[in-house]
Amino acid sequence: MALKVDMEQDYDCMSWDTLHRVMDAMGFLARFSRWVLACVCEPRFAFLLNGNRSHWINAHSGLRQGCLLSPYLFILCSELLTKAFNQSGAGLGVQIVINGKRVSHLLYVDDILVFAEASLANAKCIYGILADYCGWTGKKININKSAIIFNKRCPRWKGRRIARLLGYKMVSSLDYLGIPLLTRRLLKADYAKTVTKAVAKINVWGKRHLSLAGRATIIRTSLLSVPMYCMTLTGIPRGSLEFIEKIGRQFLWRKNSNSRGLHYVAWSELCKPTEMGGLGFHSSVDWIGPLRARLALNFIQQPDTLLHHILREKYGDNPWVEWPGRNVSISWQIMNDGANALRTIIRWKIGDGKTVNVLSDIWVLDRQLDEWPAYGDLSRLEHWQVSQLFTENGDWDAGLLGQWGFHMPAAISFDAMIRNLEEMAGHNPGLGRIFCSAVYHAWRARNDKKHGRNWGSPTIVAATVLGAFAKPHLMPFVEQWHINQPPGLSVPPKWCVPPPNWLKFNFDASLLSSNLAGLSLVVRDHCGNLIVATGQQLEHWDAATAKLLAVSTIKNVIDDWMLDRAGIIIEGDCSNIIEWLEQLRHHQHNLHRRREGPDFSFFTLFQQVLFNRVPRCCNRAADFCARRALEGNFTWKNVWGDDIPCTFVSLLREESVRS
Secondary structure, eight states, X not given: OEEEEEBTTTTTTOOHHHHHHHHHHTTOOHHHHHHHHHHHSSOEEOOEETTEEOOOEEOOSOOOTTOTTHHHHHHHHHHHHHHHHHHHOTTOSEEXXXXXXXXXXXXXXXXXXXXXXXXXXXXXXXXXXXXXXXXXXXXXXXXXXXXXXXXXXXXXXXXXXXXXXXXXXXXXXXXXXXXXXXXSOOOGGGGHHHHHHHHHHHHTTTTSOOOHHHHHHHIIIIITTTTHHHHHHSOOOHHHHHHHHHHHHHHHHOOBTTBOOOOOSOHHHHTSOGGGTSXXXXXXXXXXXXXXXHHHHHHHHOTTSHHHHHHHHHHOSOTTOOOSSSOOOHHHHHHXXXXXXXXXXXXXXXXXXXXXXXXXXXXXXXXXXXXXXXXSOOGGGTTOBGGGGBOTTSSBOHHHHHTTTOOOOOOSSHHHHHHHHHHHHHHOHHHHHHHHHHHHHHHHHHHHHHTTSOOOOHHHHHHHHHHTSOOOOOOOOOTTHHHHOOSOOOOOSSOOOOOTTEEEEEEEEEEOTTSEEEEEEEEEOTTXXXXXXXXXXXXXXXXXXXXXXXXXXXXXXXXXXXGGSSEEEEEESOHHHHHHHHGGGOTTOTHHHHSOSOOOGGGGGSSOEEEEEOOGGGOHHHHHHHHHHTTXXXXXXXXXXXXXXXXXXXXXXXXXXXX
């Protein structure tokens, strides 16, 4: 059984003598106790009635509400109840998990929740403890607001008898701190109060004339904040959250009660920040994890709390571990959601490394290792812990780390470093250049910081170094390119059509500072007619690699009839990418075939493959599609489609006429 005990005027009835005795028992200095009691005891009050002051009223007990000192003094006196339960109620409480702590009571200001086995003996024990507590502090139980709930296995006759003994009303559900408490899992119907409260927020303004900005402010500040408390602490169904969002959409676009209104903008766009074109709303479903992140962080940082002890006995102390099966506590699911939201924003300090995942946790700079551009094979490090990278002495295992593809020189002098770099350049020129570039940029950032100038963080230095090199990729060696690929094509002053029976593929990529990238590909024949134009949206941080990925999208548009053509010309405005693609045919460039990345083996299907670098003015069609791809994926196969922009059609017609 569970008892919810409500105290009448909890602050106003607190005994000063009890406060004095509690502070003495807890070891507070006598002088400090006198100072505190001087601020609390024997105040006088008066009230004004029609401008006339009443006689002074002397207080004989209580703590003043609103005083910053009162909550702390109240907590000190509430410790009496905890001591009483520990001494006189040893048999009370419930054991949630095997070998876990017994929970006898929970306290929050004037709300007391007591747990015990449903029996008359326990009911009498609880009644005696509460009576003693009221006698010590001068408080009084509010019978009308107190209630008791029983387990389904408890006979009703026993429940009625216990409720009659205590004088509390017997209920089927309790509300404790705004959260419904039942003996079963909460359903969508149990959150009807939350939904009703959200509807009431809108109905207050429903019949008034508000501008669009006014309605947006009501949704942002009042409506969407209603379910936040339940989202944080309970497993509120998504259906309830989606219904509240639906109310917000109707309130925003509905002009009157007889019309639904036209929803001009999608809800997902409105949930973007104002600087990105949204209205600053938040998606309640997407906010579940971030709101629970604080609970997960407290679970990690405060291992001595009662909640940590209870959950640890059953689920362990790693909130990222998802418990298998359906019979999982809502509390642990909340911890999982919060921990998953924390994973991308917290950085681990390495101790023994037993709980830190090598790839999915952040322990190197500010990003997960599986999100960094990798020059080695990291697939076999899946599910590895950082402790597995240590030797028995606790040092880093240099041999194991070297298997990733990183052989960082350990030099004790500058001359030794030069020798190591020369040796590295002989075995792996690409990695040697990267290391030398990293040393240079780190030295430059150090000088900028020392002289008070803007300096790049380690993340910026790493991005600068990696972005300066064309990324090598894994692919099979293509022998026929040595025959079909000439040294180079002349750079035309404008876009030119390919030779008869040939196809031309123009590629480009667009990259935003938010790491949102758009890839594009435009295919035309020798008459300048559009064969296909595609755009693909993805997240990436390097412009050169994004352009290379745009080339790899050719395999997605290949048709059988294209393979019968005399050849294809791949055209772009990035000289590094064109040069890198041309070098694939050379036998000495083993680095191209040794690294992971897009697979260009589909080029062997064509009779001839030529590469050509053109100025940006000759690649306007691909540039247009790349910027359009930032808005979403698309595929255009003819100029008569309804979804193809008129601007793009005009651009194609202009280049076709000029050619």
